[in-house]
Amino acid sequence: MSKLDNLLNDLVIANRILANEDVVDAYGHVSVRHPDRADRFFLARSLAPEFITRDDIIEFNLECEPIDAKGKQLYTERPIHGGAYQARPDVMSVIHNHSPGVIPYGITGHKMKPVMHMCATIGHEVPIWDQHQKFGDTDLLVRTMAQGHDLAKKLGKGGTCLMRGHGCVVVGPYLRRTVYTAVYLELNAKLQMQAEAMSKKVRFLTKGEVTEVAKTTSPANVNRAWENWCRKADRPYKE
Numbered sequence: 677m678s679k680l681d682n683l684l685n686d687l688v689i690a691n692r693i694l695a696n697e698d699v700v701d702a703y704g705h706v707s708v709r710h711p712d713r714a715d716r717f718f719l720a721r722s723l724a725p726e727f728i729t730r731d732d733i734i735e736f737n738l739e740c741e742p743i744d745a746k747g748k749q750l751y752t753e754r755p756i757h758g759g760a761y762q763a764r765p766d767v768m769s770v771i772h773n774h775s776p777g778v779i780p781y782g783i784t785g786h787k788m789k790p791v792m793h794m795c796a797t798i799g800h801e802v803p804i805w806d807q808h809q810k811f812g813d814t815d816l817l818v819r820t821m822a823q824g825h826d827l828a829k830k831l832g833k834g835g836t837c838l839m840r841g842h843g844c845v846v847v848g849p850y851l852r853r854t855v856y857t858a859v860y861l862e863l864n865a866k867l868q869m870q871a872e873a874m875s876k877k878v879r880f881l882t883k884g885e886v887t888e889v890a891k892t893t894s895p896a897n898v899n900r901a902w903e904n905w906c907r908k909a910d911r912p913y914k915e
């Protein structure tokens with residue numbers, strides 16, 4: 677199989693894993709940049725992630741226009757993906773989700789910080805994007821490229837960004853690592869809430885610790901988690 681075939685198979689599996697790990701439900705999506713064409717990315721047609729198969733994957737340009745929509749309905753929030761790919765040449769994969777644990781942080785402004793080593797890839801601090809600041813009253817969906825660009829600006833150079841009253845975006849240098857970060861972002865949200873209910877003096881990872889963990893989070897590391905999630909989701913694991 678070609679590099680692209682393998683990547684698109686992984687994209688289908690990523691959808692299943694994210695559903696199985698409760699990062700996405702009927703909503704939320706994951707994309708990958710084309711490995712040979714930096715001006716294209718792949719994302720499924722509008723469908724609950726759990727049911728996505730290879731036939732549902734559609735190619736887009738970075739303005740989020742489909743190359744061939746195959747007559748299918750598309751996700752409205754494609755600009756989240758296109759905005760991140762345009763702003764960040766290093767980003768090879770994007771996830772958008774509304775997992776419940778992250779929502780309280782987005783609406784209270786209470787800072788999310790990594791609580792344990794597996795969560796370090798979320799970054800030392802997680803910014804919050806408030807769509808209302810620039811766009812006023814909307815239905816909160818990221819419908820336009822202007823909104824996608826504004827979100828990408830708030831994401832900055834980091835790997836995660838919360839979206840007030842909506843969810844979050846997670847980006848990464850490769851698909852499996854992005855899935856890894858999305859799963860651990862949700863876990864971090866829950867653990868931080870538990871810890872802060874117990875104590876006002878929670879000791880988060882230091883900035884230096886976050887940097888050190890990021891350096892040692894290798895593809896082999898990430899594959900161990902990926903294999904585990906594949907088995908749990910009843911999907912074949914391929915190194």
Ligand SMILES: [Zn+2]
Pocket residue numbers: 704753772773774817842843
């Ligand atoms: Zn959304």
